[in-house]
Amino acid sequence: MADALKVPTMAEYMAEGKKPEVLFWVGCAGSFDDRAKKITKAFVKLLHQAGVDFAVLGTEESCTGDPAKRAGNEFLFQMQAATNIEVLNGYEIKKVVTACPHCFNTLKNEYPSLGGNYEVMHHTQFLKALLNEGRLKVEGGKFKGKKITFHDPCYLGRANNEYEAPRDLLRKLEVELVEMKKCKKNGLCCGAGGGQMFKEPEPGNKDVNLERTEQALEVNPEIIAAGCPFCNTMMTDGIKGKEKEDSVAVMDVAELIANAEDL
Amino acid sequence: MQIIAQILFVIALVAGIGFFARNIRRIIRNIKLGKEVDRNDNPGERFAKMARIAMGQSKMVRRPLAGALHIIVYLGFIIINIEVLEIIIDGIFGTHRVLSFLGGFYNVLIAAFEVLALLVLVGVILFWTRRNISKLKRFWSREMKGWPKNDANYILYFEMILMILFLTMNAADYQLQLNGAAHYTSEAGIMGSFPISQFLLPIMDGLDNSTLIIIERVAWWAHILGILFFLNYLYYSKHLHILLAFPNVYYSKLTPQGEFNNLEAVKKEVELMMDPNADPFAAPAEGEEDDEPEKFGASDVFDLNQVQLLNAYTCTECGRCTSECPANQTGKKLSPRKIMMDTRDRLEEVGEIVNKKGKYEDDGKQLLDDYIQREELWACTTCNACVEACPVGIDPLSIILDMRRYLVMEQSAAPNELAIAMTNIENNGAPWPYNQMDRLNWAEEK
Numbered sequence: 001m002a003d004a005l006k007v008p009t010m011a012e013y014m015a016e017g018k019k020p021e022v023l024f025w026v027g028c029a030g031s032f033d034d035r036a037k038k039i040t041k042a043f044v045k046l047l048h049q050a051g052v053d054f055a056v057l058g059t060e061e062s063c064t065g066d067p068a069k070r071a072g073n074e075f076l077f078q079m080q081a082a083t084n085i086e087v088l089n090g091y092e093i094k095k096v097v098t099a100c101p102h103c104f105n106t107l108k109n110e111y112p113s114l115g116g117n118y119e120v121m122h123h124t125q126f127l128k129a130l131l132n133e134g135r136l137k138v139e140g141g142k143f144k145g146k147k148i149t150f151h152d153p154c155y156l157g158r159a160n161n162e163y164e165a166p167r168d169l170l171r172k173l174e175v176e177l178v179e180m181k182k183c184k185k186n187g188l189c190c191g192a193g194g195g196q197m198f199k200e201p202e203p204g205n206k207d208v209n210l211e212r213t214e215q216a217l218e219v220n221p222e223i224i225a226a227g228c229p230f231c232n233t234m235m236t237d238g239i240k241g242k243e244k245e246d247s248v249a250v251m252d253v254a255e256l257i258a259n260a261e262d263l
Numbered sequence: 264m265q266i267i268a269q270i271l272f273v274i275a276l277v278a279g280i281g282f283f284a285r286n287i288r289r290i291i292r293n294i295k296l297g298k299e300v301d302r303n304d305n306p307g308e309r310f311a312k313m314a315r316i317a318m319g320q321s322k323m324v325r326r327p328l329a330g331a332l333h334i335i336v337y338l339g340f341i342i343i344n345i346e347v348l349e350i351i352i353d354g355i356f357g358t359h360r361v362l363s364f365l366g367g368f369y370n371v372l373i374a375a376f377e378v379l380a381l382l383v384l385v386g387v388i389l390f391w392t393r394r395n396i397s398k399l400k401r402f403w404s405r406e407m408k409g410w411p412k413n414d415a416n417y418i419l420y421f422e423m424i425l426m427i428l429f430l431t432m433n434a435a436d437y438q439l440q441l442n443g444a445a446h447y448t449s450e451a452g453i454m455g456s457f458p459i460s461q462f463l464l465p466i467m468d469g470l471d472n473s474t475l476i477i478i479e480r481v482a483w484w485a486h487i488l489g490i491l492f493f494l495n496y497l498y499y500s501k502h503l504h505i506l507l508a509f510p511n512v513y514y515s516k517l518t519p520q521g522e523f524n525n526l527e528a529v530k531k532e533v534e535l536m537m538d539p540n541a542d543p544f545a546a547p548a549e550g551e552e553d554d555e556p557e558k559f560g561a562s563d564v565f566d567l568n569q570v571q572l573l574n575a576y577t578c579t580e581c582g583r584c585t586s587e588c589p590a591n592q593t594g595k596k597l598s599p600r601k602i603m604m605d606t607r608d609r610l611e612e613v614g615e616i617v618n619k620k621g622k623y624e625d626d627g628k629q630l631l632d633d634y635i636q637r638e639e640l641w642a643c644t645t646c647n648a649c650v651e652a653c654p655v656g657i658d659p660l661s662i663i664l665d666m667r668r669y670l671v672m673e674q675s676a677a678p679n680e681l682a683i684a685m686t687n688i689e690n691n692g693a694p695w696p697y698n699q700m701d702r703l704n705w706a707e708e709k
Contacts, residue, residue: 007706026702028693037705044706058703062692070645071681072560072667074526076689078533109522114530154646159521185651189589194645198684198694202642205594212589 005044009058010091020055022126023088025098025107028063029229035236036229042258043099043123050136054097060087064106071195078114081106085116099123099254101155101228102193108160122156124166124227124253131172140174141260148175148256149221151212151235152187153228166227166253173260178219188212190234197230213238217248224250265357272354272487279491286498290576293614296623300568302514309513312656317512322654326583329393332386336422339383340505343429346376350487359446360436363454370456377433377459384426391419401582404591406601411580414500421496425489432482434463435475444472447479504579508655511577514570515656520647523664528557529672560668563629564610567662574657575607584649584659590642597642599649599659605634606662631666640666641678 013020024047029036047054065080088096096118098104108120121129130136148170156162163184170177182188191201191208201207213235216224224239226232229252236250251259302309315321320337324330349362363369394402394415402415437457439447467475497503504511535541561567584599585591591598609630616623631637643663650658670676677685684694692699 005706007703009703026705028695031702031705032693032695032697037708040705056703056706059700061702062699063688063694065688067694068685068688069523070664070667071677071685072664072669072671073677073685074529074559074668075533075672076685078525078529079536080688080692082533082537105519105521109519110525113525154644154648155521158647158651160519186587186648188592189644189646189648191589191593191644194643195681195684196644199641199678199680201593202590202595202597202638204590204642208589208593208644211593 005041006048007044007058008055010055010060010093011058013055014091019092021053022095022097023091023093024054024056025064025096025100025103026056026061027098027100027103027229029233030099031061033229033233035233039099039229039232039252039254042252043254045258046127046130046136046254050130052130052135057087057091064103064111066102066106067195067198069106069110070193077110081111081114081116085111085114088116088118093118095119095121097121097123097126099227099229099252101153101159102230105155105159122160122162122165122227124156124169125162127254127257128165128168131169136257138169138172138257138260140172141262143223143256143260144174146175146222147178147220148223148225149178149180149216149219150183150225150227150253151180151190151216151231152184153226153231154187154189154193156227157184157187166225169253169257170225173256175223175256178221180215180219182215188215190228190231192230192234197233207238207241209234209238210241213242217242217244221248223256224248225253225256226250227253269355269357275488275491276351276354279488279494283494283498286495289614289618290498290503292617293610294569294572294576296565296610296613296617297567297569297572298565300570302570305517308517312515312517313509313513316654316656317508320654322652325654332389335379335382335386336390339379339386342379343376343383345372346429347487347490350483354487360449360454363449363451366451369454373433373455374458377430377457380426380429381459384423384430387419387422387426391416391423394419401586404582404585404598404600406598406604407580407582411501411604414502415580417496418500418502421489421493425486425493428482428486428489430460430463432479432486433457434460434467435479435482437461438464438467438470439472439475439479442472442475444476447476501578501580504577504655507573507577511573512656514573516658516661520650523661526559526668528559558669559672560670561662561665562631562669562673564606564613565623566669567606567665571658571662571665572606572610574659574662575603575610577655578603578607578657579655580604581654583652583654584657587648587652589644589646589648595639595642596636597639599663602635602639602659602662603657606630609634631669635666637670637676640670641681643667 010023026040030040062084063080064084065077068080069077096107098107101122104120104122107118127136131138150166150170152163167177188211189208190212216235224235226235232250232252239245239248239250320330320334323333349360352361353359393399433455434457436447437460440453558566564572578600580600582600588597588599613623616626640663643660645660645664647660650660687694687696691697
């Protein structure tokens with residue numbers, strides 16, 4: 001890929017008097033974190049491939065307020081929410097897709113009572129819908145037969161009861177899907193939620209991400225699939241901590257689908 | 264003589280139930296010290312959830328062995344209580360096996376009680392073994408030292424004794440019926456069927472009737488007095504879940520676990536801040552001048568809502584929450600079970616002050632710091648594993664969040680790195696110090 005991606009903004013759509021099918025909420029990690037940016041780009045490629053008419057807010061997007069709320073700063077959260085809702089409602093957004101379960105949970109569950117009502121989908125749910133509609137082809141490319149385990153993000157799984165969309169996509173890739181002992185409802189957190197991503201952990205005898213990485217390594221995967229930029233970072237760090245980065249990769253479900261076909 | 268026994272029985276019954284009623288009133292009064300919260304919506308869905316999780320024990324069986332044992336004890340507890348009904352009637356009116364007119368069905372009932380009693384006895388012994396011999400980790404955590412550990416064992420001993428008394432009573436009664444003792448024998452033949460206690464007959468066989476009557480009476484009295492004592496022990500133990508699990512599940516959160524409540528008080532302030540027409544220097548409206556500004560978050564039990572306080576009374580300290588907690592698993596101080604135990608202990612302490620002085624007077628203590636340490640609160644990843652694990656719908660996470668809210672909004676006491684992340688969000692719309700104007704740069708990068 002030599003060319004820059006075509007990523008239209010809502011402002012551009014507005015100027016042309018058009019409305020996209022869906023708003024892609026990129027999120028802070030997806031915008032700024034080097035690892036997460038790759039996920040963002042992979043997802044954009046898939047959107048292009050499926051012919052989805054989408055736009056992003058670009059510089060008009062701001063943190064949903066999730067880490068602030070979960071750290072106890074309800075003021076900051078509601079300020080962020082109010083600002084974002086003003087922008088989203090200004091553009092008359094109806095449908096939002098995001099590759100971050102934290103943004104997903106906040107936009108879907110916590111914005112409505114503050115005046116922001118949208119249909120919000122996690123990118124794995126959206127990709128699965130595209131697949132069902134026949135707009136996106138997901139089939140075994142280079143990951144066919146590879147042993148992959150999926151790490152459930154807390155804010156997609158337990159928080160919103162979505163366990164199957166990412167797994168359905170992985171099955172379509174004809175991978176050998178193996179489950180960790182602690183999965184789905186019982187999945188162990190990667191250690192990043194509740195604002196932990198931005199602080200040092202409290203004193204203990206181990207880091208949560210190492211514990212989770214060990215659980216993943218128990219099933220000997222070639223790839224640990226994730227559906228959250230923060231989980232991705234935590235698991236990647238865990239794999240490095242275990243000096244397994246040469247044999248085990250951590251990849252987002254969107255990256256797996258995009259890379260399967262060398263998009 | 265008989266009439267004295269009847270009078271004594273009625274006195275014991277009234278005292279036992281009366282004292283229990285007093286304790287229940289205290290629990291309700293203490294729960295009402297919390298803030299009101301509306302959880303009366305969707306009664307159908309709430310009832311279905313209660314039927315599934317509390318009555319149906321659906322979450323208990325996620326751990327199959329403990330779940331199966333618990334169902335035995337639960338069913339035993341409910342079904343054997345039908346026998347208590349007969350005991351009470353017999354006790355008041357001086358009758359003997361008053362329900363035996365049910366005939367064949369009565370025999371089936373007594374047989375079922377006996378089988379269940381044995382199963383409960385075995386179940387409780389296994390529970391004791393898991394706690395004291397296998398030493399399951401969750402029963403030996405930091406917060407389980409002293410009273411919580413003893414309390415759990417007392418309850419198990421109690422249940423063992425009650426079951427043994429029940430079977431002993433039946434065995435002696437059966438032998439008396441076989442001997443044709445007066446008052447015990449019916450013309451209709453043997454009352455009851457004794458598939459378990461019949462095995463105790465070899466012990467009873469050689470005894471004379473007066474000894475057997477003493478054994479039967481002692482077991483009968485000890486059994487019913489034991490039940491009345493146990494009923495009143497509940498309030499002082501961790502065992503209230505046998506009653507409170509039902510309302511607790513009924514009032515538990517129906518919205519997605521990831522949805523945290525939006526504070527109304529903050530909503531008003533933010534609306535005011537965002538309103539371009541608001542006058543920042545406006546005097547408070549008539550009548551509102553003296554209103555105390557709303558406190559954000561929770562530092563004591565009064566700041567929690569009534570469902571959170573009901574949660575605290577319901578917790579039976581099984582520790583499934585703690586064993587699933589990522590922070591606890593990795594050696595951090597946080598234990599969701601301790602959050603619930605601390606909340607209840609503090610609520611009880613406050614309740615004691617109300618008992619003594621008629622109302623709460625500041626005792627210089629609070630839930631935060633005096634019970635729950637900040638280090639515990641900041642170790643939480645808000646992953647909901649504790650909420651998911653609880654078999655009776657307790658939400659320790661909501662208390663952790665409310666206490667974090669107090670620390671951040673009332674005390675500005677967030678850990679430094681978190682405070683920096685929040686400042687970043689405030690200044691540039693991301694938890695990292697990147698310029699919001701660079702938010703779309705990724706699209707240009709190759």
